[in-house]
Amino acid sequence: MEKYREPETIIEMQNVGIRYDQGPEILSDIKLSLKKGSFHFLTGKSGAGKTSLLSMMYLQQRPSRGSISVFGKNINFTHRDGLAMLRRRIGVVFQDFRLLDHLSAFDNVALPLRVCGMDEREVRKRVTELLNWVELSRHMQDTTATLSGGEKQRIAIARAVINRPELLLADEPTGNVDNDIAPKLMKLFVELNKLGTTVVIATHSDKLINDFAYPQLHLQNRSLHIHYPSEISRLGGRHA
Amino acid sequence: MPRRVYTPRKQELPLKGDNTSIFLQVMISIAVFIFAITLSGVLSINSMLYNWNRSILGSLTVQIMPVNSANKEKAAAETLAYQEKAVEFLKTVDGIVKVTPLQDEQLKKLIQPWLGDGVNIDNLPMPRIIDIKLAPDADIDFAQVAQNLAQASPQASLDNHKLWLNKLIQFADGLKLIAMTILILVTGITSGAIFYTTQMSLGLHKNIIEILHIMGAKDTYVAQQYAKRMAFLGGSGGIIGLFFSFPVIFFIGSLARQIEGGIISEANLSFGDWLVVCSLPLFSLTISMTTAYYTVKKTLQKML
Numbered sequence: 126m127e128k129y130r131e132p133e134t135i136i137e138m139q140n141v142g143i144r145y146d147q148g149p150e151i152l153s154d155i156k157l158s159l160k161k162g163s164f165h166f167l168t169g170k171s172g173a174g175k176t177s178l179l180s181m182m183y184l185q186q187r188p189s190r191g192s193i194s195v196f197g198k199n200i201n202f203t204h205r206d207g208l209a210m211l212r213r214r215i216g217v218v219f220q221d222f223r224l225l226d227h228l229s230a231f232d233n234v235a236l237p238l239r240v241c242g243m244d245e246r247e248v249r250k251r252v253t254e255l256l257n258w259v260e261l262s263r264h265m266q267d268t269t270a271t272l273s274g275g276e277k278q279r280i281a282i283a284r285a286v287i288n289r290p291e292l293l294l295a296d297e298p299t300g301n302v303d304n305d306i307a308p309k310l311m312k313l314f315v316e317l318n319k320l321g322t323t324v325v326i327a328t329h330s331d332k333l334i335n336d337f338a339y340p341q342l343h344l345q346n347r348s349l350h351i352h353y354p355s356e357i358s359r360l361g362g363r364h365a
Numbered sequence: 366m367p368r369r370v371y372t373p374r375k376q377e378l379p380l381k382g383d384n385t386s387i388f389l390q391v392m393i394s395i396a397v398f399i400f401a402i403t404l405s406g407v408l409s410i411n412s413m414l415y416n417w418n419r420s421i422l423g424s425l426t427v428q429i430m431p432v433n434s435a436n437k438e439k440a441a442a443e444t445l446a447y448q449e450k451a452v453e454f455l456k457t458v459d460g461i462v463k464v465t466p467l468q469d470e471q472l473k474k475l476i477q478p479w480l481g482d483g484v485n486i487d488n489l490p491m492p493r494i495i496d497i498k499l500a501p502d503a504d505i506d507f508a509q510v511a512q513n514l515a516q517a518s519p520q521a522s523l524d525n526h527k528l529w530l531n532k533l534i535q536f537a538d539g540l541k542l543i544a545m546t547i548l549i550l551v552t553g554i555t556s557g558a559i560f561y562t563t564q565m566s567l568g569l570h571k572n573i574i575e576i577l578h579i580m581g582a583k584d585t586y587v588a589q590q591y592a593k594r595m596a597f598l599g600g601s602g603g604i605i606g607l608f609f610s611f612p613v614i615f616f617i618g619s620l621a622r623q624i625e626g627g628i629i630s631e632a633n634l635s636f637g638d639w640l641v642v643c644s645l646p647l648f649s650l651t652i653s654m655t656t657a658y659y660t661v662k663k664t665l666q667k668m669l
Contacts, residue, residue, distance in 0.1 A: 183579055184579075185575065185578070185579060205583070205584060205665075205666070206583050206584075209578070209581050209582060209583040209584075210581070212578065212579060212580065212581040213580075213581030214581075215581075217579055223572070223576055225377060225573055225576065227375070227379050228375055228377065229375070232374065232375055232377075236377065236576075236577075236580050237580045237581060239374075240577060240580050240581050240582040240583075240586055241581060245374075284580075288581075
């Protein structure tokens with residue numbers, strides 16, 4: 126009989142708290158263990174700390190207290206270049222896109238590959254393929270400042286997944302896209318997840334939560350609670 | 366059918382649009398302009414000292430004071446006789462390899478610049494000068510030789526140039542020190558300006574740098590973009606500054622050459638010196654590039 130092997134832990138948080146300047150803690154005593162290949166929605170009211178939690182996951186912020194390990198490395202003891210190497214394994218989709226508006230759609234999507242020093246021919250091949258897939262190849266050379274909100278969102282998603290990340294963090298990724306595009310993007314996330322990518326999607330969308338039966342990381346009163354699909358259906362699909 | 370026309374890759378950091386770019390380029394131009402003029406001054410002083418040393422090292426001068434007499438012809442003949450005695454004595458001294466009394470024409474040529482064209486030198490009592498070359502390893506007791514010379518030829522006096530040369534060297538060294546201080550100040554001020562404008566620019570582009578970091582860029586990736594831009598500004602600013610310094614250097618050189626037979630005309634820039642001056646844009650490029658690179662690295666250390 127094959128011995129059961131515990132999946133690799135992608136993110137481990139122990140007693141994590143975060144505060145800004147001398148203000149009160151926004152998140153307190155967060156304990157979290159995200160396993161490889163898992164898929165979670167991150168929910169909570171506006172201001173509950175979803176963006177702060179995500180920003181600690183993609184290593185933009187250190188916690189005020191507690192410890193965070195990403196891909197098995199405690200970020201408190203990881204050198205700057207080591208952090209950069211960890212970030213290359215993470216794809217991030219921001220709520221406000223955070224595209225570089227003076228660059229073309231192509232250059233924006235190519236960014237994660239170029240910072241890794243990938244050969245330019247390979248960059249062109251991969252970016253062109255992905256822009257075709259998100260139906261934006263006709264805007265390849267347009268600066269992102271000229272694109273609509275939905276198009277920007279698709280560029281932001283393409284940028285996050287171009288490097289085939291091991292961890293994908295998305296903040297309201299379907300918030301600005303048309304109804305016919307949203308399922309397609311979610312399908313992309315699901316496909317990536319099936320290929321082994323760990324996915325965390327912060328969302329307010331009940332439809333998304335109901336359509337896809339994944340566990341929720343729910344932020345409430347500065348704490349993190351985990352709800353599993355059966356529990357969610359029992360609670361009526363959402364947490365107030 | 367998707368378009369497959371690729372435009373050239375743009376730098377992620379739009380540094381070309383920074384308002385500080387023009388300021389830095391102008392500042393570097395001015396710095397290199399001052400640097401080039403000061404450096405050519407330092408190199409000229411060096412060449413002047415080298416020429417003085419070369420012409421004076423291993424040589425002595427003996428001066429025969431003219432005999433004072435109402436009969437000019439008799440006085441001239443007696444002065445010449447003292448010169449003969451001095452030459453005979455000097456040829457016997459160990460370490461002296463060549464004794465050359467200067468001819469009348471050479472003497473006139475030496476004295477003319479000091480008296481001007483309006484004076485008839487022929488009517489003046491002229492001292493005689495004997496040029497002496499020493500062996501490279503000559504170990505001469507100058508005081509003893511001077512004493513023996515005075516006995517052999519009472520009108521003769523020995524000059525080993527050291528006293529006036531030392532004063533000139535002291536003066537030249539002082540000038541060099543001032544020039545070096547200016548060079549250090551100019552370099553320091555320029556580096557400081559690059560440091561602060563780079564920091565300012567980092568603040569302006571903080572959002573883009575954050576994105577680059579989140580995408581996995583190392584500090585080196587950001588620093589290289591700054592270094593590349595600053596290398597361009599440093600190099601181009603350096604070329605502009607050097608270009609404008611040439612007329613000034615040539616003008617000062619032409620002024621120096623007008624002082625005929627004097628000390629400053631010895632101050633010419635050699636081919637090697639010109640190479641050093643012309644390499645200043647490379648120097649400004651390197652300083653700008655490295656200052657920006659390390660400023661970025663140091664500043665980014667404070668970010669996560």
